[in-house]
Every structure is written in structure tokens, then in C-alpha cells.
Amino acid sequence: MKKEFLTSQTTVFIFDSGLGGITIYNYIKNIFLNINFIYLLDNKYFPYGNKSKNFILQRLIKILQKISLHHDITLVIIACNTASITSLPELKKYFSFPIIGVTPVIDLAITKTKNKIIGFLATNTTLQNYKIQNKIHLLKGKYIIKIISSPKLVFLAEQKLLGDKIILNEIKKIFFSWYKLKIFPDTIILGCTHFPLIKNELKIIFPKNIKFLDAKKYIIYKFKQLIKYNKNLSNTKKNIVYFTKIDKNINKIKNIFLKINFHMFKKFRT
Ligand code: DGL
Numbered sequence: 001m002k003k004e005f006l007t008s009q010t011t012v013f014i015f016d017s018g019l020g021g022i023t024i025y026n027y028i029k030n031i032f033l034n035i036n037f038i039y040l041l042d043n044k045y046f047p048y049g050n051k052s053k054n055f056i057l058q059r060l061i062k063i064l065q066k067i068s069l070h071h072d073i074t075l076v077i078i079a080c081n082t083a084s085i086t087s088l089p090e091l092k093k094y095f096s097f098p099i100i101g102v103t104p105v106i107d108l109a110i111t112k113t114k115n116k117i118i119g120f121l122a123t124n125t126t127l128q129n130y131k132i133q134n135k136i137h138l139l140k141g142k143y144i145i146k147i148i149s150s151p152k153l154v155f156l157a158e159q160k161l162l163g164d165k166i167i168l169n170e171i172k173k174i175f176f177s178w179y180k181l182k183i184f185p186d187t188i189i190l191g192c193t194h195f196p197l198i199k200n201e202l203k204i205i206f207p208k209n210i211k212f213l214d215a216k217k218y219i220i221y222k223f224k225q226l227i228k229y230n231k232n233l234s235n236t237k238k239n240i241v242y243f244t245k246i247d248k249n250i251n252k253i254k255n256i257f258l259k260i261n262f263h264m265f266k267k268f269r270t
Contacts, residue, residue, distance in 0.1 A: 016193060022256070025037060040243075041244070043243050044244035046158075051125060057086065057091060066270065081102050081193060084102055103191075104120065110143065113187040117144045118189065127149050153192075166198070196212075
């Protein structure tokens with residue numbers, strides 16, 4: 001059912017295991033200007049890349065139950081491919097507000113590739129998921145899908161955002177097997193929201209003119225379908241960041257969010 005929120009403030013809750021969801025937030029914040037955003041990074045359990053379906057689903061249910069007690073949530077964006085592919089649509093059954101999520105854009109990649117060789121970067125849990133496995137299986141014979149799952153790539157992306165120097169050779173090593181290919185993929189699916197953070201580094205180490213694809217445009221499309229966005233609402237901007245653990249990076253994390261218009265920081269207890 002289409003929900004309309006014309007008079008009250010729209011509050012969008014964005015979830016990721018870490019900082020990768022910022023790639024989705026940065027994209028939508030420029031399109032929807034007067035929305036309150038709440039971002040939760042589950043840094044206590046980061047990374048999600050090898051976590052089980054059951055763990056992720058139970059964790060998300062717990063987080064959404066608690067967050068919706070304290071905030072009037074208009075829409076939830078699971079800005080984490082690993083969490084979306086494992087938990088949607090089950091998660092939706094527990095809540096009355098709409099929940100959307102990013103998942104790897106395999107269908108889009110098929111329409112974009114010319115040489116029929118597609119690179120697919122995602123976490124282990126995403127790649128092992130039966131929906132992804134089935135899709136890859138159906139494409140056998142028609143396309144070559146070169147898969148890479150690397151927790152290190154997720155860490156490197158997070159480190160880059162935290163201000164650490166990224167050594168290109170470290171990234172290159174992850175793609176060692178691709179350099180032996182006769183033909184390189186012309187289209188690469190960034191199937192983890194952390195990976196757009198290191199797109200520039202990937203562009204340097206890969207051949208020119210590769211198309212990098214992710215699901216951010218899909219999020220805008222779904223958003224517009226579900227929310228009647230009222231651009232005339234006054235902007236009361238109360239963006240909040242919740243983190244689930246206070247660690248050595250917490251001040252750096254706060255600074256990252258301060259720069260993108262989040263001014264309230266809270267520890268989320270689960
Ligand atoms: N950013 C997440 C994704 O899109 C997960 C990274 C991780 O926690 O391993 O899959």
C-alpha cells in the first residue's frame with residue numbers, strides 16, 4: 001500500500017553493519033532535502049560478511065523493534081547487501097512501516113555488459129545466498145561471472161573513510177586471479193555498499209572504461225514509489241547516528257558523520 005506523509009516530517013532509518021551505508025545516504029540526501037535521517041551502524045558486530053542468515057535476521061528484528069519504539073519511522077533502508085539478501089522479505093513481516101534494501105544488481109549488469117564477462121564483488125554471505133546462487137546458475141553458459149568475496153576489501157574501504165592510507169597493491173593482490181584472465185570483465189557489480197568507497201582505487205588498478213554498478217538508483221526508485229515526498233516541508237533536520245559499540249575509531253566516525261550533516265550521536269544498547 002502506498003503511504004503518504006504530507007503533513008508530518010519524514011524520518012528515514014538507514015542501517016548498515018558499518019560505514020558502507022553512507023554511500024546510499026550521500027546519494028539520496030541530495031535528492032530528498034528535508035528528510036530526517038537516522039543512521040545505525042552495527043559496529044559491535046561488524047563485519048556482517050560471514051555472519052549467518054539467522055543471526056542477521058534476528059539482529060535486524062531486535063534493532064528495528066527498539067528503534068521504532070523511540071522514533072516514528074517512515075521508511076527503513078537496509079543499506080547493506082548482506083543484510084538485505086539474507087533478511088528481506090522475512091523482516092518485512094514483522095513491521096508495518098515499509099522496508100527496502102540494496103541487493104546486487106545482477107539483472108542490470110546483464111543489460112550493460114558487451115563482452116559478457118561480469119565481475120561480481122560481494123561478501124561471502126551474500127554470494128552463498130540461495131537467491132544469488134540460483135541467479136548465477138541460470139546465467140551459466142550465457143555469461144561468465146567472475147566472483148570475488150574479500151572481507152579485506154570491506155576493511156580497506158572502511159579504513160579509507162576513517163582516513164587511513166590505502167595501499168593500492170593491497171587491493172591489487174585481492175584481484176590477482178583476474179589479471180590472469182584473457183579478457184577482463186567490462187562490467188563489475190559492487191555488491192556491497194562499502195565498495196563504492198574505493199571505486200577510484202579500483203578504477204586505477206583495472207583497465208579503462210569498466211562499468212561499476214550498484215543499487216543506489218533502485219533505492220531512489222523504490223523510495224519514490226513508497227513515499228509521497230513533500231519538498232515544501234520545512235527542514236527541521238535532526239539527523240541522528242546510532243552506534244552499537246564505542247571503540248577506538250568512535251571519534252573519527254563522529255567526524256565523518258558531522259561532515260555529512262549528522263549532529264547527534266547515541267549509543268544503541270542491544
Ligand atoms: N556493507 C555491507 C554490504 O553491503 C556489509 C559489509 C560487511 O559488514 O561485511 O554487504
